[in-house]
Amino acid sequence: MTSANDTAATATTTFRPSGLTTDDARNVLPVLQLDDVTKTYPTSPPVHALRAVSLTVRPGELVAIVGPSGSGKTTLLHLMGTLDRPSSGTVRLTGLDVATMVDDDLAALRATRIGFVFQQFFLAEHETILDNVADGLLYAGVRQAERRQRAREALELVDLGSRLRARPTQLSGGQRQRVAIARALVGQPAIVLADEPTGNLDQATGGAILSLLDQLHDRGVTIVLITHDRGIAERMPRRVEMLDGRIVADTPVAPPQPASLNGDTPALHATPPTPRGMP
Amino acid sequence: MTTAGVITRRKLRPADLGRLASVGLRTRKLRAGLSALGIAIGVAAIVAVLGLSSSSQAGLLAEIDQLGTNMLTVENGQTLFGQPAELPKTAPAMIGRIPGVTAVQDTAYVPNIDAFRSQLIPSIDTNALSVQAASLGLLGATGDTLAHGSFLNAATASEPVAVLGALAAQRLGIDRVFPGERIWVGNQWFYVAGILNPAVLAPGIDTSVLVGYPAAETYLGSDGHPSSIYVRAQTDRVNAVQSLLASTANPQAPSQVNVSQPSQALVARADAQSALNDLFLGLGAVALLVGAVGVANIMIISVLERRSEIGLRRALGATKGHIRVQFLSEALLLSLLGGAVGVSLGILSTAVYAHTKGWATVIPTEAWAGGFAATLVIGAVAGLLPALRAARMSPTQALWTV
Numbered sequence: 220m221t222s223a224n225d226t227a228a229t230a231t232t233t234f235r236p237s238g239l240t241t242d243d244a245r246n247v248l249p250v251l252q253l254d255d256v257t258k259t260y261p262t263s264p265p266v267h268a269l270r271a272v273s274l275t276v277r278p279g280e281l282v283a284i285v286g287p288s289g290s291g292k293t294t295l296l297h298l299m300g301t302l303d304r305p306s307s308g309t310v311r312l313t314g315l316d317v318a319t320m321v322d323d324d325l326a327a328l329r330a331t332r333i334g335f336v337f338q339q340f341f342l343a344e345h346e347t348i349l350d351n352v353a354d355g356l357l358y359a360g361v362r363q364a365e366r367r368q369r370a371r372e373a374l375e376l377v378d379l380g381s382r383l384r385a386r387p388t389q390l391s392g393g394q395r396q397r398v399a400i401a402r403a404l405v406g407q408p409a410i411v412l413a414d415e416p417t418g419n420l421d422q423a424t425g426g427a428i429l430s431l432l433d434q435l436h437d438r439g440v441t442i443v444l445i446t447h448d449r450g451i452a453e454r455m456p457r458r459v460e461m462l463d464g465r466i467v468a469d470t471p472v473a474p475p476q477p478a479s480l481n482g483d484t485p486a487l488h489a490t491p492p493t494p495r496g497m498p
Numbered sequence: 499m500t501t502a503g504v505i506t507r508r509k510l511r512p513a514d515l516g517r518l519a520s521v522g523l524r525t526r527k528l529r530a531g532l533s534a535l536g537i538a539i540g541v542a543a544i545v546a547v548l549g550l551s552s553s554s555q556a557g558l559l560a561e562i563d564q565l566g567t568n569m570l571t572v573e574n575g576q577t578l579f580g581q582p583a584e585l586p587k588t589a590p591a592m593i594g595r596i597p598g599v600t601a602v603q604d605t606a607y608v609p610n611i612d613a614f615r616s617q618l619i620p621s622i623d624t625n626a627l628s629v630q631a632a633s634l635g636l637l638g639a640t641g642d643t644l645a646h647g648s649f650l651n652a653a654t655a656s657e658p659v660a661v662l663g664a665l666a667a668q669r670l671g672i673d674r675v676f677p678g679e680r681i682w683v684g685n686q687w688f689y690v691a692g693i694l695n696p697a698v699l700a701p702g703i704d705t706s707v708l709v710g711y712p713a714a715e716t717y718l719g720s721d722g723h724p725s726s727i728y729v730r731a732q733t734d735r736v737n738a739v740q741s742l743l744a745s746t747a748n749p750q751a752p753s754q755v756n757v758s759q760p761s762q763a764l765v766a767r768a769d770a771q772s773a774l775n776d777l778f779l780g781l782g783a784v785a786l787l788v789g790a791v792g793v794a795n796i797m798i799i800s801v802l803e804r805r806s807e808i809g810l811r812r813a814l815g816a817t818k819g820h821i822r823v824q825f826l827s828e829a830l831l832l833s834l835l836g837g838a839v840g841v842s843l844g845i846l847s848t849a850v851y852a853h854t855k856g857w858a859t860v861i862p863t864e865a866w867a868g869g870f871a872a873t874l875v876i877g878a879v880a881g882l883l884p885a886l887r888a889a890r891m892s893p894t895q896a897l898w899t900v
Contacts, residue, residue, distance in 0.1 A: 293898065297894045300813065302812065302813060302893045302894050302897075303892075303894050315505070320505070322817065322818065323507055323817045323818075323819070324505050324507065326507075326812070326815050326816060326817040326818075326820075327505045327506060327507045327508065327815060327817075328505050328815075329812075329813060329814065329815040330508070330814065330815020330816075331505070331815065333813075335810075335813045335814070337810075337897065339806070341806055341807070341809075341810040341897075343521075343807070344525075345521075345524055345525045354814065355814055357510075357514060357814065357815075357816075358508060358510075358811075358814055358815035358816050358817075358820060359508060359815060360506070360508030360509075360511075362511070363511075363513065363514065402814075
């Protein structure tokens with residue numbers, strides 16, 4: 220069976236951060252830097268969710284963090300999103316050490332530099348999608364008129380510019396997730412953290428969402444995608460595999476390919492689908 | 499985009515806070531309405547009780563004003579031996595000569611005479627009515643008015659004709675005047691000429707059967723000594739007249755004369771709070787308390803239900819303070835809404851009741867301002883615990899425990 224997801228996914232296609240060569244990307248300040256991060260939940264017996272994790276995400280990267288449930292990827296997302304603090308080790312976001320910041324400053328950091336996309340969308344059903352997206356700027360101190368203007372632009376970016384007044388209940392699952400992505404993008408964050416963004420969607424719709432993430436990546440947006448789906452991870456340029464709270468593999472950024480062999484741009488569908496046997 | 503830079507904390511704009519505070523109300527209208535209803539009922543009860551008592555007081559004062567505060571009453575007191583004293587027959591005429599007196603009228607209690615519906619009524623059923631001889635201009639001095647028929651005049655004063663006070667008419671079972679209407683007074687039929695409206699300044703007249711002085715002497719054996727003298731004085735000379743009344747009415751024994759200004763007693767009565775008010779105020783307070791518990795309850799449920807919203811807001815950059823202030827202002831908005839509805843209901847019911855009674859509608863400031871203040875306090879107290887809970891919720895738990 221061939222699905223949109225499979226046709227869109229390739230194991231070998233690479234993506235180049237827009238305007239950046241690989242060398243550039245290595246030299247600029249990392250967006251996200253985890254050094255020897257440990258997270259232990261003080262239950263009895265204590266749960267070691269993360270053990271000595273080190274990870275660097277540079278501007279413009281699209282990273283998939285993949286692992287089975289219980290491997291610690293959600294905990295990792297909490298720490299990357301400053302929603303939680305590590306037991307030991309340092310987390311730096313855009314160069315700022317999370318350990319040195321008080322909670323209110325972390326909230327301000329989230330308001331301006333981190334965008335979240337969730338599996339369950341978390342949209343307010345009684346608000347228009349325009350206001351849902353505009354709420355992404357609510358805590359960044361932006362006036363409502365400007366919030367709406369920027370929300371309009373973000374919704375146009377995800378191809379929902381014609382449905383600004385629609386309510387989330389009038390939209391399909393894929394459209395709702397696009398609204399949520401627009402909300403994450405509206406503040407032009409340094410990094411977008413997506414937690415199983417296709418988890419509630421069928422395969423075709425999920426594939427469309429992944430294509431959207433690809434396009435955003437092409438525009439230079441830094442994205443970290445969390446998934447348990449190896450198939451999804453494999454179409455991402457960089458894959459970080461987790462197991463039992465450790466990073467067991469980090470497929471590095473592949474060198475950029477020659478622009479094109481046949482004159483086409485390196486499109487998403489350039490390579491035929493690779494069959495995979497994933498559950 | 500990737501530089502360290504400085505993080506600036508932001509406060510919510512007032513307009514945004516208002517929008518956030520109304521999220522719960524807009525999404526769950528029925529629930530919000532019902533929980534605000536408790537507070538509305540409490541506030542309405544309190545405002546209505548205070549408003550009604552003020553309005554009735556204002557109505558009474560207006561009535562007193564209309565009747566005039568310049569009436570003085572002279573009554574016979576008691577002798578040193580405890581017997582009823584007698585006022586001289588000349589007393590009304592002498593009082594009339596005091597400078598500043600504009601009208602003097604009098605009644606004389608006729609002792610040992612009772613009035614009955616007919617001679618078949620047992621003589622012990624006196625209905626606590628008294629028979630009094632009255633001067634012809636009595637109504638002009640007391641400010642009372644006739645409900646039916648006519649008052650005594652020069653012709654009927656010497657005939658067996660009576661005018662009934664309002665209560666007297668009621669107790670005798672007479673509600674209108676028709677030719678041949680009669681009552682049994684002493685040992686003789688008296689024809690009923692008129693019925694008075696309730697008296698305000700001279701309440702003793704209400705339970706009286708009034709007859710003319712000559713008739714009282716002819717048929718009932720009255721000695722003609724006045725027992726009550728009603729005096730009107732010029733408003734600016736009321737005090738001067740009052741100080742002279744006792745010695746003028748009975749120069750030999752001024753101490754056996756009681757002088758009073760009935761309007762003062764009425765004003766004092768109007769100022770007194772009735773015990774019923776306290777009862778209703780207490781009920782209103784209980785309703786407010788129940789309403790507060792309702793709001794707190796709704797807010798706690800709301801916080802539990804809206805975990806994911808709280809988590810999302812934290813992820814979008816809300817601080818604990820932002821969450822706290824959102825839920826606190828939602829509780830405040832809810833109870834203020836109830837308060838506003840309650841104050842309006844209270845004012846409306848007061849206005850309707852006062853209108854049917856013909857009073858002016860008076861809502862004391864402390865009633866509506868106090869009602870609003872109470873709802874503010876209630877909202878703050880009821881919203882505090884849920885708001886603290888919401889703010890304390892960890893964003894990871896809120897988001898990932900659905």
